Amino acid sequence: MKENRLQWCIGGAQGSGVDTSANIFSRACAEGGLWVAGKREYYSNIKGEHSYFVVRVSDTMVEAMLEGIDILATFDEETVARHFDEVRKGGAIIYDPSLSQKKTDDIHTLDARIKLELAERFRQEGGVTIKTLLDDAAARGVNVYPVPYGTLLNSISSRTGERRQAILGRMVNVLAVSASFWLLHYDLDELNSSIEHVFGGRKKLSEPNKVAAAVAYEYMKGNFKESAEYRLRKVEKKEKRMLLNGNQAIALGKLASGLRFQTYYPITPAADESMYLEKFERFSMNDSDEKGNLMVVQTEDEISAITMAIGGALSGARSSTCTSGPGFSLMAEGIGWAGINEVPVVITDYQRAGPSTGMPTRHEQGDLKFALYGGHGDFPKIVLASGDLEESFYDANHAFNFAERYQLPVIHIVDKAMANTTMTLPYFDPARMNIDRGLFLGDGTPFVIEEGKEYERFKITENGISPRVPIGTPGGIFWNTGDEHTELGHITEDPILRDRMMDKRMGKLDLALKEIPEDEQFHYYGQENPDLLVVSWGSTKGSILEAMGKLEGKKIGFLQIRLIRPFPSEAVTRIIKSAGRVAVMEMNYVGQLADIMAEYTGHLAEYRIVKFNGRPITVDEAYRSMKQIVEGKSEKRVVLTYGA
Amino acid sequence: MALKLADMRTEVHNDWCPGCGDFGILSAVQMALADMGLNREDSVVVSGIGCSAKLVHYTNVTGIHTLHGRPLPFATGVKLANPHLNVVVVGGDGDGLGIGAGHFVNGGRRNVDMLYIIHDNGVYGLTKGQASPTLKLGEQTKSLVYPNITSSINPLVLAMACGYTFVARGYSFNVQHLKKLIREGIEHNGSAFIDVLQPCPTYNDINSKEWYNGEDRAEENSGKALPRVYSIEADGYDGHVDTAKGRDSEKVMLEAMRRAVEWGDRIPIGVFYSNDEIPTYEERMHHRVPEYMDVPPAKQRISDNRKKPIADITPFMDELGV
Incomplete structure (x- = not known):
């Protein structure tokens, strides 16, 4: 049994409450002391296109996403069609049985490419249906749970007196969340508390949704055997946390x-x-x-x-x-x-x-x-x-x-x-945090305006920094211009002054590199003198770190460059020289950091691991690509492609 | 200490062409600022790109010479961060009504308390005289290979449509009148706009000083020139909105627009429209944030003497708490 470690996914038409459901699910987990990381994927659209939310739950802090889904909560046919294949063996799909006979060809927001692939794969007479897909999943060992949302909504309606379809319709979200929690043996109290928070204490919304939660929970209990595969359990929270x-x-x-x-x-x-x-x-x-x-x-x-x-x-x-x-x-x-x-x-x-x-x-x-x-x-x-x-x-x-x-x-x-x-x-x-506002005129700095002299905003100084003033400072009248300028800030085209001003401005980058602490320039993780050095920047960090953990025993280092201009050339060169193979992993076509690194260090990374399909690099992708390199089986340029 | 006109001048060499209308605008701006008795550091002039934009370097208050078409948003940032500054914006007609037209339109919607002066000469002087947005359709100034194929904008009508609450026109060779307009524009509470007719002696050979003076049309008997430019105030026109007295903004604006489209032999200057009844952006903000005028963004402490943050973010983290 997998306890407190899983990925849950909910999908549906944009505007139908997918975000709200994911929020309720995540909060309920987080309030129970679990760590969550949720990834939101959506179209550039207001209503109708498919959006989905994958929430990763863990008993340790997580920030990256894995491949695959453990529990897929759906209430429309498109979510089944797009994600059924991602659900792991032993995982679960919650679906609305009234949609079983719907054909994937009739889902107008589903990409033609996906329809074609499904048609070719299943070659079903009369067209591929939701049932075809669910049967396929079941054959792989996925548990499928039909939840008749319509019937449950009727029961909510009679319990609460709510008759408006528009209001009832949105409660399928909570039904799907609650059904998921039943599968996970998770406490309904956490769900109720999360519902209250998400609806901001508006009793008119939170109360009927709590009824919905109870209805779904009872339905699951009365109709299915508890899953033995997964369990979520409350754990103790040691510190104050936010979502x-x-x-x-x-x-x-x-x-x-x-x-x-x-x-x-x-x-x-x-x-x-x-x-x-x-x-x-x-x-x-x-x-x-x-x-x-x-x-x-x-x-x-x-x-x-x-x-x-x-x-x-x-x-x-x-x-x-x-x-x-x-x-x-x-x-x-x-x-x-x-x-x-x-x-x-x-x-x-x-x-x-x-x-x-x-x-x-x-x-x-x-x-x-x-x-x-x-x-x-x-x-x-x-x-x-x-x-x-x-x-x-x-x-x-x-x-x-x-x-x-x-x-x-x-x-x-x-x-x-x-x-x-x-x-x-x-x-x-x-x-x-320490707040450093830099050099101002006066203000205890050595710079004051001498009697009879004008304030020079762009005074040439030793380190290139001239004291500044906010507009409106007595004695601090100054000029700015997008033209090259004198120390006073007036236009100049004088070649000598031009050189001095360019030197003054550009020199500040060298100063910054000298002064900015190394920890703010880059982070280095892993072993010294690694066999494989992975260089990256930005949000790939979570996936790379987690993948490194899985590659225990391999000598891998990860250089996360934070300050990209001015580029910490010396430190990066030193680290590159200490390493065996060097790979740059990033989310763009050409390998932009790899190019920049080459420019500033003269070192052309041997491997470029890139991805540009619009979906973040997963832990698994980072793991596979690093493993391939370590084992000497990798291409020089690898394009990662996972994602729905 | 009262400031003299000389105090408003810098030693920067003025490189405008001899006879340029910009000189009149420069003098009027400097005279208005000196007259008003403001501390020099409390005023800031923000300009775009072009001949007009060099005005800031000749004027001895803080001067921000910005980008082509962008003086308004720069100035808006300066003013909103410190609403106690006296902000004057200057730019050309191409700057404000061509490349910067989007800012011109939206500046009116905000009604930030500042003055915007457009040097309106019908041409892009610094790039050798191409047609600007105010050059009339079919006119062919010196540099144009063909007559102007594009229609012109009426800056006054546009300004009123956009929401400027003070809309005036001046003439750069009527410096005293222009100075008065500039002072009124600065003193107006809200976004003031002054379109200044400004002959370009080098590239606009149609709307020249002589043309504005009517030297091409003499009085029959005396042979004296009949000036085209006339003051609407002297003509008995009053552009002030006073709803309580039955002069609501719609009524005054329609009348003002009718006067503003006058062109040709009679060209009106003066205050076309002035409306004190619309709250400024700063007042709207002050209504929401009572501390705004006392401690605007630029005047706030952000750290304690140990350089630690003083904004308390705990309540916001609590809202996200789980």
Whole structure:
């Protein structure tokens, strides 16, 4: 029996409550002390297309997803058609028996490619039905559980007096969750508590849903034998935990680190960060009874979002914007302006599958080169990549600190997988953050304006950092321009001054590399002098770490590069030289980090493990590809393809 | 200490063409700022790209010379983060109504308390005189190979349609009148827009100073030029909205639009529309966040003396707690 370790999946038409069900399921597990990580997959669509949520449950902290499903909860035919094959032997499928005779060819939202594959595979006269698929699963040893949702809804209706189909219809979600929990021997109390939380104490919603939970639980108990394969059991929780997604983790990090002005233009999957930040419009402070406030402005486009955030920074607020691929492209000119004018601003880029509109709701790490090289001309910017939700919280502060200390734009690069991963984490500890606002005029710094002299915003200094002032500072009148400029900030085309200003600005990158602690530049996991060194960045971290664990006995090292510009060339070179084979694993077509690493270290990685189908790299994929290399059986370029 | 006009000037060499209308706008801006007696550090001029945008370098207050078409969102960020600053935006007609038109439209919707001045000369001067969004259809200025194939925008009508709550037009060679408009625009509570007719002596040989002065059409008897530009106020026009007195915004705006489309032999300047009855963005925000004006984003403490965060995120983590 597998206890407290499984993957549960629920699917359905977008807008039918899949997210709510997954939330109820995850909370119920988390409240029982279990750790969860949930992956949300959805189309760029409001209602009707297939979406699904896989929740991984474990008694230790998890952040990556495995292949396969243990329990598949469905209430429509499309979810069966798309996922029946992923369910493991000994696993379970909960389905609505009234859909058994439905034909896959009639599912209008199912891709033609899948229909064709099913037709060719089963060659069923009259067409492939849901029953065909369930029979196939059952033959493989999957337990199938027919749950007649219609009958159960009638019973809920008579118990609660609720007659409205629109309301009753949505309760199939809780029926599916509750039926799953019965299979898992999990306590109904946890489910009820989760239902109350998710419906925010609105008794009109929570009470009938609790009835639904009871109805499904009783039905399962009365009609099936308990599964001997899986069990979820409450465990003791040692610390306070949250259930949150990546947008929320970064928003909380930004608030703690002093963000007070955020701009954005709606885009998937970044916009949720700003909408969540809007909740913090007023907040309490640790050290006084006063209220703080954070302004979020929805702009007319991303050009406005970046330039308005720069404006906020010029006035002295910690300012940022967040966006995804297409919006990030539009910001290029503004970021260059912040570069030449040495304005501290943070851009959080939630990468999604490109190019152009690409696959707007799917995952990719395809913006790295653009983050590094986007924009005309040479100007300094820092690119910081977080590997998981916890890192992203603290990195929000690192991003602001770097921006203000080195007076430049910072790209905090994350991705869709992080944005839409919901997981349990211990409470964050803001006291671990140190806020470094960099060099201001006056303010105890050695820089003051001499009598009779003007303040020089771009004063050439030894380390390239000139003291800045917020607009409105007495004695601190200054000029900015996107043109090359004098120390005062006026336009110049003088060749000598041009050289000095370029040196001043670009030199800040060397300074940053010298000053930023190694732990913020990269993380190294595993053994020294490894036979295989896996180099990666961003949200592949969870899968790689877990895969390494499974490859116990092999000498593997994992280098997670966090600071990608300025690139920690020396340290990376040192680590590469200590290793046998080197593989770069990432979620894009060309192997962008592998190219960048080659540029900065002169070392061309022997293996490129890439994936670009829009679905995150699984633990199993990381495991297989690493194992193949270790065993000397790998191609030089491996394209990973798992995912529905 | 009262500021003199000389205090508003910098030592930066002015490289506008001799006879450029921009000089009049520069003088009017500097005179208005000096007259108003504001501390120099409390004002900021934000500009786009083009000849007009260099104005900030000649003016001795903080000057932010931004990107082509983007001065409005830059300025909006500056102002919203610190609403106590006096923010003046300057740009060209191509900057604001061509590449930056989206910001122009949405700026009106926000009604942030600042003044936006467009130097309106009908051409893209710094790139050698291509047609700008305000050049009339069929006109062929010096650089154009063919007559202008595109229709023009009426900046005043557009500004009213977008929601600017103060809409005026000035003429760069009527500096005293323009100075008065600029001062009114700064003092107006909300987004003020002034379209300034500004001859480009190098590239616009149609809407020249002589043309505005009506030198091509003389009075029959005296032979004196008949200027095209006239003041609507002197003509008895009042563009102020006062709903209580029966002059609601719809009524005044329709009248203002009728006057704003006048062109040709009679070109009105002055305040077309002024409406104090619409709350500014800052007031809307202050209504939601009572602390906003006292401690706006730029004025907040964010850490204690140990450099530790002071925003209390625990209640938000509790909401996510399991």
